[in-house]
Amino acid sequence: MAQRRRRPAPRLVCGAPRRERRRRLMAQRGPGTPTARTGWWHRLRRDRTLLLMVAPAVGLLLLFTYVPLLWTTVAFKDYDPFTSGLWTSPWVGLDNFTLLFEDSRFWDAFANTLSITFIQLVLFFPVPIALALLLNSVLSDKVRGLVQSILYLPHFFSWVLVITIFQQMLGGAGLLAQQLRAHGHEGFDLMTDPGVFKFLITAQLVWKDAGWGVIVFLAALSAVNQDLYEAAAVDGANRRRRMWHVTLPALRPVVALLLVLRVGDSLTVGFEQILLQRDAVGPGASEVFDTYVWWVGIANTDYGIAAAGGLIKGAFSLVLVLIANKVAHMLGEQGVYRK
Numbered sequence: 001m002a003q004r005r006r007r008p009a010p011r012l013v014c015g016a017p018r019r020e021r022r023r024r025l026m027a028q029r030g031p032g033t034p035t036a037r038t039g040w041w042h043r044l045r046r047d048r049t050l051l052l053m054v055a056p057a058v059g060l061l062l063l064f065t066y067v068p069l070l071w072t073t074v075a076f077k078d079y080d081p082f083t084s085g086l087w088t089s090p091w092v093g094l095d096n097f098t099l100l101f102e103d104s105r106f107w108d109a110f111a112n113t114l115s116i117t118f119i120q121l122v123l124f125f126p127v128p129i130a131l132a133l134l135l136n137s138v139l140s141d142k143v144r145g146l147v148q149s150i151l152y153l154p155h156f157f158s159w160v161l162v163i164t165i166f167q168q169m170l171g172g173a174g175l176l177a178q179q180l181r182a183h184g185h186e187g188f189d190l191m192t193d194p195g196v197f198k199f200l201i202t203a204q205l206v207w208k209d210a211g212w213g214v215i216v217f218l219a220a221l222s223a224v225n226q227d228l229y230e231a232a233a234v235d236g237a238n239r240r241r242r243m244w245h246v247t248l249p250a251l252r253p254v255v256a257l258l259l260v261l262r263v264g265d266s267l268t269v270g271f272e273q274i275l276l277q278r279d280a281v282g283p284g285a286s287e288v289f290d291t292y293v294w295w296v297g298i299a300n301t302d303y304g305i306a307a308a309g310g311l312i313k314g315a316f317s318l319v320l321v322l323i324a325n326k327v328a329h330m331l332g333e334q335g336v337y338r339k
Contacts, residue, residue, distance in 0.1 A: 096305050128217055177189065268289075
């Protein structure tokens, strides 16, 4: 009996069935789903140009933010850079924190910092939002560009120049005081008045940085769908109602995010600005957390106490960010990070 010859299996022509299966799989996954070929090495090669562009910023962040974390151990040591280094300084445990909490100047600086933060949160934070709403209502592009340029300009001034301008206007020999004396009235000197110092530095901050803060809110307003305004107008909503029901809800996520960041940064209230005016009003009214750490750590060379103060500031700011972000989540906003 003759043996039956086995037929050869049909060969795939150019891998057509395989390509068809791959095409169907990609259609099921969607265009944004990564495949086996788009692994981390493939994405690294694909985005190498962008990674090279961001590499200097990442290097600076590592150098000036994460590398100095090694020196947080100074808060637990009797550190003296002239006689012993970081690794050979003797450990003192929590003695630096004890000395810090027993210093009345620390609590005065802490109270001044919180009060200045509260005043700036109430008087400064809403100003960029209001300016963005006003600029967004301007129809002429030329007028809007001119106003934006005028508002942005003070941001590029140094604090030395800003304080000099306020001194020439509100100081004892300033323009306003001279005009009052010329007309038979008593002059004033707001630049050396401890009672109005917190409101004075808030006014300086508004004049310098309010226009710059408008950029973020204008960017958020530019992303609002114009069809929403048209639909609201068709429904009979006037300009005020359109602002309340369309514009402000569009700004709500940005406002929540910036408010969380502002609360987390509450212990940082303008080191250079306050240090330049500290001698004019005295440390009782102007001493804040950063200036206290600077005077204790740099001027008096108590590096351990200054490091302990900085560590407390970082821990307190982290707690404030977590609390504020939790409140943002309870209000239905994303905050700094999602749940």
